[in-house]
Amino acid sequence: MAVRTALVTGASQxxxxxxxxRLGSDGxxxxxxARRKPESEAVAESIRAAGGRAIAVTCDVTDREQVDAAVAxxxxxxxxxxxxxxxxxxxxxxLIHRMTDEDWHTVLETHLTGAFLTSRAAQAQMVPNGFGRIVFIGSTSTGGWRGQSNYSAAKAGLQGLARTLSLELGRFGITVNVVQPGHIDSELTRGTAERxxxxYADMAADRIVSNAIKRVGLPDDVANAVSFFAGERAGYVTGQVLSVSGKPSIL
Known part of the structure; x- marks a missing residue:
C-alpha cells in the first residue's frame, strides 16, 4: 500500500x-x-527525527491562494x-455588547471559511484517487459558552459543513468527520485563561468538577481520535461528531 499523505492546518503548536x-508516527x-514557518518547521523536524516524513508549509487558511499553494x-x-x-x-x-465586527469575522473566517477553503482544495486531489479523509476539529462550545458567540457559531457551522460534505463526497471514497474536544490543556486554552x-490551574480545576473522567484532556487525546478517523478502518464512518471531553455528550 502506498504511503498516505496528510495536510494538517494550525499545526505549529x-x-x-x-x-x-501522531499521524507521522502512524506512517x-x-x-x-501554519502561518509561522519557523514553528511549523520545528514540528516537521520532530517528525523527521522520529523516522517519519514531513515538510513545513506556510498557510493562512483564510487566504484562498495560500490554501491552494499549501495543497500544491x-x-x-x-x-x-x-x-x-x-x-x-x-x-x-x-460578550455580545463588546464583540466587534473584527472579532466576529476573524473567528468565523479562520474556523469555518478556512475549513471550507481547505476542504474544497483537498477534495479536488482526493476525488480522482477514490480515497480521502477530512477531519474538522470542532469544540464542545457548540453547546454555548458565555463570551464565545463567534467561536460557538463557527464550531457549530463545522458540524453542518461536515455532514453536507459527507453526503457530497462519500461516493468518491471520501469521509468527513468532526472531532469535538472539550477542555484540553493547550496553548489556546491557557491563552484564554490569561485573557x-x-x-489556568483554577480554570482546569473548575472543568474537572463537571468531568466524568477526573482530569483535563491532553492534545494526544484529540490526536488519537483524529488518527482513527484518518485511518483505513474508518472507511464506513462519515458525517459523525466524536466528543473527546471526558464526559457524555448530548450534542
Whole structure:
C-alpha cells in the first residue's frame, strides 16, 4: 500500500502539532501547515527525527491562494493528498455588547471559511484517487459558552459543513468527520485563561468538577481520535461528531 499523505492546518503548536506528530508516527507523510514557518518547521523536524516524513508549509487558511499553494506543496512533495485535518483556529472572546465586527469575522473566517477553503482544495486531489479523509476539529462550545458567540457559531457551522460534505463526497471514497474536544490543556486554552484574568490551574480545576473522567484532556487525546478517523478502518464512518471531553455528550 502506498504511503498516505496528510495536510494538517494550525499545526505549529498545541493540538495541531500533536495531531501532525501522531499521524507521522502512524506512517503518514505530513505537511505541517501554519502561518509561522519557523514553528511549523520545528514540528516537521520532530517528525523527521522520529523516522517519519514531513515538510513545513506556510498557510493562512483564510487566504484562498495560500490554501491552494499549501495543497500544491503537499502533492509536489509527496505525490498525493489523502488526509486533511482542518485544525487552524483562533479565539476573540467577548460578550455580545463588546464583540466587534473584527472579532466576529476573524473567528468565523479562520474556523469555518478556512475549513471550507481547505476542504474544497483537498477534495479536488482526493476525488480522482477514490480515497480521502477530512477531519474538522470542532469544540464542545457548540453547546454555548458565555463570551464565545463567534467561536460557538463557527464550531457549530463545522458540524453542518461536515455532514453536507459527507453526503457530497462519500461516493468518491471520501469521509468527513468532526472531532469535538472539550477542555484540553493547550496553548489556546491557557491563552484564554490569561485573557480572562484567570489562573489556568483554577480554570482546569473548575472543568474537572463537571468531568466524568477526573482530569483535563491532553492534545494526544484529540490526536488519537483524529488518527482513527484518518485511518483505513474508518472507511464506513462519515458525517459523525466524536466528543473527546471526558464526559457524555448530548450534542
Amino acid at each position: 498545541g493540538l495541531g502539532a500533536a495531531i501532525a506528530r 503518514v507523510a505530513v505537511a505541517v501547515a 506543496a503537499t502533492t509536489d512533495a509527496f505525490g498525493s493528498l489523502d488526509i486533511l485535518v482542518s485544525n487552524a483556529g483562533v479565539t476573540r472572546d467577548a 480572562l484574568g484567570m489562573d
